[in-house]
Amino acid sequence: MIPPADNSAAARRDPAERKRDREILAAVQRGDADAFDRFVERFGPMIFSFGLRMCGNREDAEDVLQETLIKVYTRLRTLQDPDALRAWLWRIVANECRMSRRGPRDPGRQVNIEELLAPREEGGTPMELPDPDAPDPEASTIRLQDRERLEEAIRNLPPTYRIILLLRDFEGLTSEEVARVLGISVPNAKVRLHRARLALRKLLLGAEPPRAAKGAG
């Protein structure tokens, strides 16, 4: 019924995808008989995967999907601006994720930004710098095929970082849309996104020491 893993974030920025969203919205607002199925087909996988990555368990993700479908579909006919659909939808999804608290899904701590921005010179500004002993640029790359590691790293991010990465880099929202969903300014969204990316990068790199270091022993 619903196709598996469909489009990349890059594809979702495609104008054709936006056109498809507008067509589905129009079908819902006309009351077409197949509008609900089309809506589910289009957004169901996105909502479920977002919920799973955000909440960390399938039960919560199913609840998020169900409640989002009900809330969004109930209000969809009143949505005036088709281009606001995605930000509006994701705001509802994000709220459902926040409200759905069935099981342990958060690392339970906020990572101190200084942990991410090491090394820090005394009296200086904390900042992300590559490890001076590591960078064999060829060796320290992140293996894109290691999906499980990526999913685990996402789960281990603080929720404030996880949600902005999911919206921006997994779902392909623009910075402006992300800011609208989270109710923060665009500059704030960009700063938070950068920190979230650095945090994820640190987790991914930390899981795989550079080859030069491995071979040293």
Added chain:
Amino acid sequence: MDDARHPECDCLEWLETLSEYLDGDVGEDLLHRIDAHIAECPRCAWAVATLRETIEACRHAPRPSLEPSELRRVVERAREELHRQGVL
């Protein structure tokens, strides 16, 4: 350690802008300055490369999927509620 880092440039400034740089969200002048810096600074080049790979990994990650039977169950529950509310 600072001396060993980047004696003639302010890497801290570059590193703060890397996400916007990779998103194509910096002005042309800054873009060229960062490009020129990266060409000469292996550490910043490495930082850019690994950050780019991190972003790409997210963008191309396949979605975790729901079994069709599970999906039908969730969707049917939502459909029933929408019927109950008179929306469908």
